[in-house]
Amino acid sequence: MTIQHIAIIMDGNGRWATKRKRPRTFGHQAGVKTVRSSIETCVKLGVPNLTLFAFSSENWSRPAKEVQRLMDLFMRSLSKETPELLKQGVQQNFIGDLSQFSPKLQQKMSDVAAMHPEKFVMNLNIAVNYGGKWDLAQAAQKLCADVREQNISVEHINESTFGSYLSLADQPPVDLLIRTGGEHRISNFLLWQIAYAEIFFEDVLWPDFNADELLRVIDQFHSRERRFGQTSEQVNCKEN
Ligand code: FPP
Numbered sequence: 001m002t003i004q005h006i007a008i009i010m011d012g013n014g015r016w017a018t019k020r021k022r023p024r025t026f027g028h029q030a031g032v033k034t035v036r037s038s039i040e041t042c043v044k045l046g047v048p049n050l051t052l053f054a055f056s057s058e059n060w061s062r063p064a065k066e067v068q069r070l071m072d073l074f075m076r077s078l079s080k081e082t083p084e085l086l087k088q089g090v091q092q093n094f095i096g097d098l099s100q101f102s103p104k105l106q107q108k109m110s111d112v113a114a115m116h117p118e119k120f121v122m123n124l125n126i127a128v129n130y131g132g133k134w135d136l137a138q139a140a141q142k143l144c145a146d147v148r149e150q151n152i153s154v155e156h157i158n159e160s161t162f163g164s165y166l167s168l169a170d171q172p173p174v175d176l177l178i179r180t181g182g183e184h185r186i187s188n189f190l191l192w193q194i195a196y197a198e199i200f201f202e203d204v205l206w207p208d209f210n211a212d213e214l215l216r217v218i219d220q221f222h223s224r225e226r227r228f229g230q231t232s233e234q235v236n237c238k239e240n
Pocket residue numbers: 010011012013014015016024028029031032035052053054055056059073074077078126181206
Protein backbone atom coordinates (compact mmCIF):
# COMPACT_ATOMS: atom_id res chain seq x y z
CA MET A 1 0.00 0.00 0.00
CA THR A 2 1.50 3.34 -0.98
CA ILE A 3 1.81 5.96 1.72
CA GLN A 4 -0.24 9.08 1.02
CA HIS A 5 0.49 11.01 4.19
CA ILE A 6 3.17 10.96 6.90
CA ALA A 7 2.95 13.12 10.03
CA ILE A 8 5.78 13.60 12.51
CA ILE A 9 6.02 14.88 16.09
CA MET A 10 9.64 16.01 16.18
CA ASP A 11 10.55 15.57 19.84
CA GLY A 12 13.85 15.43 21.69
CA ASN A 13 15.78 18.50 20.51
CA GLY A 14 16.20 19.88 24.04
CA ARG A 15 17.44 16.60 25.51
CA TRP A 16 19.80 16.10 22.58
CA ALA A 17 21.42 19.47 23.32
CA THR A 18 21.44 19.01 27.10
CA LYS A 19 23.27 15.69 26.67
CA ARG A 20 25.99 17.67 24.88
CA LYS A 21 25.97 20.37 27.57
CA ARG A 22 24.71 22.90 25.03
CA PRO A 23 21.70 25.26 25.18
CA ARG A 24 18.37 23.80 24.04
CA THR A 25 18.40 26.05 20.96
CA PHE A 26 21.44 24.14 19.73
CA GLY A 27 19.16 21.08 19.59
CA HIS A 28 16.54 22.95 17.58
CA GLN A 29 19.24 24.02 15.11
CA ALA A 30 20.38 20.41 14.77
CA GLY A 31 16.70 19.49 14.34
CA VAL A 32 16.48 21.57 11.16
CA LYS A 33 18.97 19.19 9.49
CA THR A 34 16.67 16.28 10.28
CA VAL A 35 13.72 18.26 8.90
CA ARG A 36 15.71 18.66 5.68
CA SER A 37 16.68 14.99 5.40
CA SER A 38 13.14 13.82 6.19
CA ILE A 39 11.70 16.04 3.46
CA GLU A 40 14.30 14.76 0.98
CA THR A 41 13.52 11.15 1.83
CA CYS A 42 9.76 11.67 1.44
CA VAL A 43 10.26 13.47 -1.88
CA LYS A 44 12.48 10.62 -3.15
CA LEU A 45 9.90 8.04 -2.09
CA GLY A 46 7.07 10.02 -3.71
CA VAL A 47 5.09 10.52 -0.48
CA PRO A 48 2.66 13.28 -1.53
CA ASN A 49 1.91 14.76 1.92
CA LEU A 50 4.15 15.35 4.93
CA THR A 51 2.98 17.18 8.06
CA LEU A 52 5.48 18.33 10.69
CA PHE A 53 4.61 19.54 14.21
CA ALA A 54 6.98 22.51 14.57
CA PHE A 55 5.30 24.49 17.36
CA SER A 56 2.29 23.51 19.44
CA SER A 57 -0.23 25.87 21.01
CA GLU A 58 1.22 24.76 24.36
CA ASN A 59 4.84 25.65 23.38
CA TRP A 60 4.23 29.37 24.16
CA SER A 61 4.63 28.51 27.84
CA ARG A 62 8.34 27.71 27.35
CA PRO A 63 10.93 30.25 28.57
CA ALA A 64 10.50 33.47 26.53
CA LYS A 65 14.08 33.25 25.27
CA GLU A 66 13.58 29.75 23.85
CA VAL A 67 10.31 30.80 22.18
CA GLN A 68 12.04 33.83 20.63
CA ARG A 69 14.94 31.70 19.38
CA LEU A 70 12.51 29.19 17.87
CA MET A 71 10.70 32.01 16.05
CA ASP A 72 14.03 33.37 14.73
CA LEU A 73 15.10 29.90 13.61
CA PHE A 74 11.77 29.33 11.93
CA MET A 75 11.99 32.66 10.08
CA ARG A 76 15.59 32.01 8.98
CA SER A 77 14.82 28.44 7.90
CA LEU A 78 11.89 29.60 5.75
CA SER A 79 14.13 32.09 3.92
CA LYS A 80 17.02 29.66 3.55
CA GLU A 81 15.23 26.43 2.63
CA THR A 82 12.38 27.65 0.40
CA PRO A 83 14.31 28.00 -2.92
CA GLU A 84 15.63 24.42 -2.70
CA LEU A 85 12.24 23.08 -1.58
CA LEU A 86 10.57 24.70 -4.60
CA LYS A 87 13.19 23.10 -6.86
CA GLN A 88 12.35 19.73 -5.33
CA GLY A 89 8.64 20.28 -6.07
CA VAL A 90 7.61 20.97 -2.47
CA GLN A 91 4.58 23.16 -1.75
CA GLN A 92 4.70 24.59 1.78
CA ASN A 93 1.48 25.12 3.75
CA PHE A 94 1.03 26.35 7.30
CA ILE A 95 -1.65 25.10 9.66
CA GLY A 96 -2.57 26.42 13.09
CA ASP A 97 -3.71 29.71 14.58
CA LEU A 98 -1.27 31.92 12.68
CA SER A 99 -2.78 35.14 14.06
CA GLN A 100 -0.66 34.85 17.24
CA PHE A 101 2.65 35.27 15.39
CA SER A 102 4.42 38.57 14.73
CA PRO A 103 3.16 40.42 11.62
CA LYS A 104 6.58 39.83 10.02
CA LEU A 105 6.41 36.06 10.50
CA GLN A 106 2.77 35.97 9.39
CA GLN A 107 3.76 37.81 6.20
CA LYS A 108 6.65 35.40 5.63
CA MET A 109 4.40 32.34 5.97
CA SER A 110 1.84 33.88 3.65
CA ASP A 111 4.54 34.71 1.05
CA VAL A 112 6.06 31.23 1.26
CA ALA A 113 2.67 29.51 0.97
CA ALA A 114 1.96 31.59 -2.15
CA MET A 115 5.10 30.25 -3.88
CA HIS A 116 4.16 27.20 -5.92
CA PRO A 117 6.69 24.76 -7.35
CA GLU A 118 6.73 24.44 -11.12
CA LYS A 119 6.18 20.70 -10.87
CA PHE A 120 4.30 19.62 -7.73
CA VAL A 121 5.71 16.59 -5.88
CA MET A 122 4.73 17.01 -2.25
CA ASN A 123 2.77 19.11 0.23
CA LEU A 124 4.85 20.05 3.25
CA ASN A 125 2.42 21.10 5.98
CA ILE A 126 4.08 22.88 8.85
CA ALA A 127 1.94 22.92 11.99
CA VAL A 128 2.66 26.04 14.05
CA ASN A 129 0.67 27.23 17.05
CA TYR A 130 -1.39 24.19 16.16
CA GLY A 131 -3.51 22.06 18.45
CA GLY A 132 -5.84 19.23 17.45
CA LYS A 133 -8.54 20.57 19.79
CA TRP A 134 -8.16 24.06 18.30
CA ASP A 135 -8.63 22.54 14.83
CA LEU A 136 -11.88 20.82 15.84
CA ALA A 137 -13.18 23.98 17.56
CA GLN A 138 -12.39 26.25 14.60
CA ALA A 139 -14.09 23.75 12.25
CA ALA A 140 -17.21 23.77 14.47
CA GLN A 141 -17.20 27.56 14.51
CA LYS A 142 -17.01 27.83 10.71
CA LEU A 143 -19.62 25.12 10.25
CA CYS A 144 -22.05 26.86 12.63
CA ALA A 145 -21.55 30.14 10.77
CA ASP A 146 -22.42 28.33 7.53
CA VAL A 147 -25.54 26.82 9.13
CA ARG A 148 -26.56 30.29 10.33
CA GLU A 149 -26.07 31.69 6.84
CA GLN A 150 -28.03 28.74 5.43
CA ASN A 151 -25.11 27.48 3.32
CA ILE A 152 -25.55 24.03 4.86
CA SER A 153 -28.45 22.44 6.75
CA VAL A 154 -28.00 20.61 10.05
CA GLU A 155 -29.21 17.39 8.33
CA HIS A 156 -26.25 17.55 5.96
CA ILE A 157 -23.64 17.53 8.72
CA ASN A 158 -21.76 14.25 8.55
CA GLU A 159 -18.14 13.06 8.77
CA SER A 160 -17.42 14.19 5.27
CA THR A 161 -18.94 17.69 5.52
CA PHE A 162 -17.50 18.27 9.01
CA GLY A 163 -14.07 17.08 7.82
CA SER A 164 -14.11 19.67 5.05
CA TYR A 165 -13.83 22.47 7.64
CA LEU A 166 -10.67 21.07 9.25
CA SER A 167 -7.06 21.90 8.47
CA LEU A 168 -5.73 19.60 5.70
CA ALA A 169 -9.29 18.96 4.46
CA ASP A 170 -7.96 18.76 0.90
CA GLN A 171 -5.39 16.07 1.79
CA PRO A 172 -5.83 12.36 2.54
CA PRO A 173 -5.84 11.18 6.17
CA VAL A 174 -2.55 10.36 7.86
CA ASP A 175 -1.30 6.81 7.17
CA LEU A 176 1.78 6.93 9.35
CA LEU A 177 2.36 9.02 12.47
CA ILE A 178 5.85 9.06 13.94
CA ARG A 179 6.88 10.53 17.28
CA THR A 180 10.57 10.63 18.15
CA GLY A 181 12.02 11.26 21.60
CA GLY A 182 10.61 8.28 23.50
CA GLU A 183 7.31 9.73 24.78
CA HIS A 184 4.15 7.76 24.03
CA ARG A 185 1.52 10.44 23.50
CA ILE A 186 -0.14 12.53 20.79
CA SER A 187 0.27 15.90 22.59
CA ASN A 188 -2.75 17.50 20.93
CA PHE A 189 -1.34 17.08 17.39
CA LEU A 190 -3.68 16.02 14.58
CA LEU A 191 -6.65 14.20 16.18
CA TRP A 192 -9.34 13.70 13.54
CA GLN A 193 -6.79 13.21 10.75
CA ILE A 194 -4.99 10.32 12.53
CA ALA A 195 -8.14 8.27 13.17
CA TYR A 196 -6.67 5.24 11.36
CA ALA A 197 -2.98 6.11 11.29
CA GLU A 198 -0.35 3.54 12.19
CA ILE A 199 1.57 5.08 15.08
CA PHE A 200 5.29 4.61 15.70
CA PHE A 201 6.90 5.86 18.90
CA GLU A 202 10.65 5.98 18.43
CA ASP A 203 13.18 6.39 21.26
CA VAL A 204 15.70 8.19 19.08
CA LEU A 205 15.88 11.97 19.66
CA TRP A 206 14.81 14.11 16.68
CA PRO A 207 18.30 15.39 15.67
CA ASP A 208 19.47 11.75 15.42
CA PHE A 209 16.47 10.61 13.36
CA ASN A 210 18.35 10.37 10.06
CA ALA A 211 17.19 9.08 6.65
CA ASP A 212 18.02 5.46 7.58
CA GLU A 213 15.86 5.70 10.70
CA LEU A 214 12.94 7.06 8.66
CA LEU A 215 13.35 4.35 6.02
CA ARG A 216 13.39 1.71 8.78
CA VAL A 217 10.09 3.01 10.20
CA ILE A 218 8.54 3.12 6.71
CA ASP A 219 9.69 -0.48 6.19
CA GLN A 220 8.01 -1.53 9.44
CA PHE A 221 4.87 0.36 8.44
CA HIS A 222 4.63 -1.77 5.30
CA SER A 223 4.74 -4.96 7.37
CA ARG A 224 1.74 -3.89 9.48
CA GLU A 225 -1.70 -5.10 8.51
CA ARG A 226 -4.13 -2.19 8.22
CA ARG A 227 -7.59 -3.61 8.81
CA PHE A 228 -9.75 -0.46 9.15
CA GLY A 229 -12.17 -2.42 11.35
CA GLN A 230 -12.31 -5.50 9.11
CA THR A 231 -10.99 -8.97 9.91
CA SER A 232 -7.58 -10.16 8.80
CA GLU A 233 -9.26 -12.68 6.44
CA GLN A 234 -11.30 -9.97 4.71
CA VAL A 235 -8.25 -7.77 4.21
CA ASN A 236 -6.12 -10.62 2.83
CA CYS A 237 -8.91 -11.80 0.55
CA LYS A 238 -9.14 -8.31 -1.00
CA GLU A 239 -5.41 -8.17 -1.54
CA ASN A 240 -5.31 -11.56 -3.33
C1 FPP B 1 10.51 19.42 20.35
O1 FPP B 1 11.71 19.15 21.03
C2 FPP B 1 10.76 20.32 19.23
C3 FPP B 1 10.22 21.57 19.08
C4 FPP B 1 9.28 22.19 20.03
C5 FPP B 1 10.56 22.41 17.92
C6 FPP B 1 10.77 21.69 16.64
C7 FPP B 1 11.47 22.60 15.72
C8 FPP B 1 12.44 22.23 14.85
C9 FPP B 1 12.84 20.84 14.61
C10 FPP B 1 13.19 23.26 14.08
C11 FPP B 1 12.39 24.20 13.24
C12 FPP B 1 11.39 23.55 12.35
C13 FPP B 1 11.15 23.90 11.08
C14 FPP B 1 10.01 23.27 10.35
C15 FPP B 1 12.02 24.83 10.33
P1 FPP B 1 11.81 19.55 22.56
O2 FPP B 1 12.43 20.90 22.65
O3 FPP B 1 10.45 19.43 23.19
O4 FPP B 1 12.79 18.46 23.11
P2 FPP B 1 12.80 17.83 24.58
O5 FPP B 1 11.57 16.98 24.71
O6 FPP B 1 14.05 17.01 24.58
O7 FPP B 1 12.84 18.96 25.55
